Amino acid sequence: MPIVLYNSLTRKKEEFVPLVPGRVHIYVCGPTVYSHAHIGHAKSYLSFDMIVRYFRYRGYKVKYVQNITDVGHLTDDADEGEDKILKKAREEKLDPMEIAEYFAWSYFDDMQKLGVLRANIFPRATGHIVEQIDLIQRLLVKGYAYEVNGNIYYDVSRFAGYGKLSGRKVEELDAGARVEINPEKRHPADFALWKKAEPQHLMRWNSPWGEGYPGWHIECSAMSMKYLGETFDIHGGGLDNIFPHHECEIAQSEAASGKPFVRYWLHNNMVTVNGSKMSKSTGNFITIKDALQQFNTPTLRYFIFSSHYRSRLDFSNEALQAARVGLDKLLLTIKNVKKKIDPAGQIKNFHSPFDPSGFRKQFEEMMDDDFNTPRALAVLFELSGEVNSYLNSGLSLHQPFLQTIDQLLRDTAGQVLGLIPEDLLASAEAGRKGDIEKIVQVVIDIRKKLRDHKQYQLADQVRSDLGKVGITLVDKPEGTTFEYQSE
RNA sequence: GGCGCCGUACCCAAGUGGCUAAGGGAGAGGUCUGCAAAACCUCCAUUCGACGGUUCGAAUCCGCCCGGCGCCUCCA
Incomplete structure (x- = not known):
């Protein structure tokens, strides 16, 4: 059975066919490291963690690249205002790189605590200035970009496909635009590839156009193509990145390479708190560190996977508590299976009370369907009911059967969803003799x-x-x- | 103003043209037990925001209305 996924580019579910058989090349937009990550980040990176885990479970070799944006975006609008990392650096009287480094490690730390497996490559924007400059030059040579006073802008009108991901039309972009018109731009929708550094700007690099720093879309194009090729399988990120970020990435990459950039675009939905979107700029957010104070990793993972990755999820204490109780029920089954494996014997003429492989098939069916974790969890709960019935039936337990079930639960709840705590994954009696x-x-x-x-x-x-x-x-x-x- | 999403039981949340509308939490009764807890069994939406329409058939498609939200500006 093929894996089917919802492609934001075509707005429909499509069968996943990798560019190279058996391999998945995936790029996910990482965080801008100027503050601690919040539970919105948790939903995003947990979703892609689950997706990557599932591809691996299905036997794919996955190359997962996630950038770390350590240049910082601008505070007000696309091309004006102050870099967020710089702003923080000024406030804290630190070097911008100290800020980026501190919060990058904070991010890695949070992800590790959430059981998010590491990406294969975490390229940093500041480590790829050369690649970004190269890409900008290719765009200049091909006539997709122009220079004004040391600033380089992308000429949106030259790229016919602009708007194909977000469904926007260039002509409509300036109507009702909230951004003040930048007189240097030929069209209001043009965006900066390279910005000239003003004297007080701290992060700056030499370029053919003088000292400056890269625009905020170019790093993802440069780094994804460097590590995954000019055309690759999957690009992921939050829904809020579709426009302008991903739209601009497509424009830059496809104009430069002349090839399709990404084959499948995946976007996770947002987390809300009290019904409204959480984001750094509004201050309306709960950090991962805060959440981990109250709830453990499996509970947070279970909570996030209890709704679909493309659905919005409202964060509340009540919902988390319900998640915890539900998960405990599932974990209890897993514990009980483990406890009974050793004492169980081999039963002659054993008749299986239910078919574990049927549950595995159902689980895979749900996950194959655009990673439907809520339904996959429902399958696990049904399995849990069958297993509990069997354990409580009073029948003599058949060890090979319990081992099959244990393996099934480890593969699904453990390997793919990451819901089984470490100590439970250890051997049945290990750690119990303290x-x-x-x-x-x-x-x-x-x-x-x-x-x-x-x-x-x-x-x-x-x-x-x-x-x-x-x-x-x-x-x-x-x-x-x-x-x-x-x- | 433009583009788009959502509204399913007390709460969370699947399902998007056709078997009895998944699953979890909460709640009720039962089995077991000295009692309790867990587990197990049973029950808990003739109904899917409202109203029209298409269809043999709709929560699922279309229209309109009400309500909530996202993007259009940095954002996962």
């Missing part, structure tokens, strides 16, 4: 004596006191076990 476990076992043994003597009041107090320190006792006919409560 001192705390031994002590709790002693308490359980004493409590059993209390219960044998019908001293229930005291027995209940032991259970509730342990509950207060995060340990839940579970009484079963065959004895008492315990669980650590999730955060």
Whole structure:
């Protein structure tokens, strides 16, 4: 079965056919590193993490490139105003590179905590000034760009395809434009490829047109083509980057190379807080660090995957709490399977109570359909119900069957969705024999004596006191076990 | 002003022309249990913002209206 994905360029679902069989070349717009990442970034990078993980699960060799924008964009409009990184640098009285470096590491740190697998290459804009200048020169030579006073602008009217991604027409762009007309531009929709550095501008590089710095679209064209080729499979990013950023990338890249730039454009939708979009510029945002204070990584991942990547998602404490409870139910099944694998034996004439491979097929079917994680999760919950039924059925458990289920859950919930915490992925009994476990076992043994003597009041107090320190006792006919409560 | 999206049970959220409208949370009853928790079983939208229309058949297509939102400016 092929993977089908929604291509923003054609506005419909298309079968994914890689340029090179078995390989996926993907570029995702990374962050501008001038502040801590927020949960909107989390949705975006978690979505593409899931997509990349799924391609790998399906056997593709993925080359994943994500840029780090350390030049900074401009504060007010496309071509005027102050660079955000520079602004921060001035405020903090630091070198702009210190700002970029600090927040780049903050970003990497957040992503690691969210279980986002690293991209294969993280090119930085400041490390690719040469490539950007080269690309601008190609555009100048081909007549797609022009110079005015050390500034280079892209001539939108020369590129017939401008607007094909965002559905905009060049003629309509200036009507109702909120940007003041820049007299240097031939057309209001023209955009800067290179800006002359004013004397007070801190980040500056030599170029054939004097000292300056690159415009904010050119880095992605230069770096994606450098590492993935002039035509590559997938370009991803947030919906809010379609215009102007991605539209401009297409214009720059296709004008320079004369070839199609990207075959499939994927865009994730936004996170809202209290119904309105969260963004750095409005101050209406929750950082990933804040979110991680309250909720653990699997909960945040589960929450984000419980809606489709192309759907908007409203962040609220209630929704997160519901996510946590739901996820715990799924994780409990995974735990219970693990616990019972070792003691289980081989059953002669074993009749499978359900077909695990059917669940794997359904999971893949949902993921193949434009990465429909909400439906994929529904499949896992149905599987969980079947597994729990079997574990509780009182039948003797068949070890190979449990191993098949364990592997299925590891592949789907674990490898693809990244919902299984590290300690659960470890072997069933590993980490369970620590001192705390031994002590709790002693308490359980004493409590059993209390219960044998019908001293229930005291027995209940032991259970509730342990509950207060995060340990839940579970009484079963065959004895008492315990669980650590999730955060 | 232009382009576009969304409105599905108490909450979150799939489904986009045809089996009984997924799944999770919350809620109700039951099994088990000294009690509790978990798990399991059962129940929980004749209905998909409103109104028209197309169709043998629509939550799904079309029109209009109401409500919410995104992009057009840096943004994931």
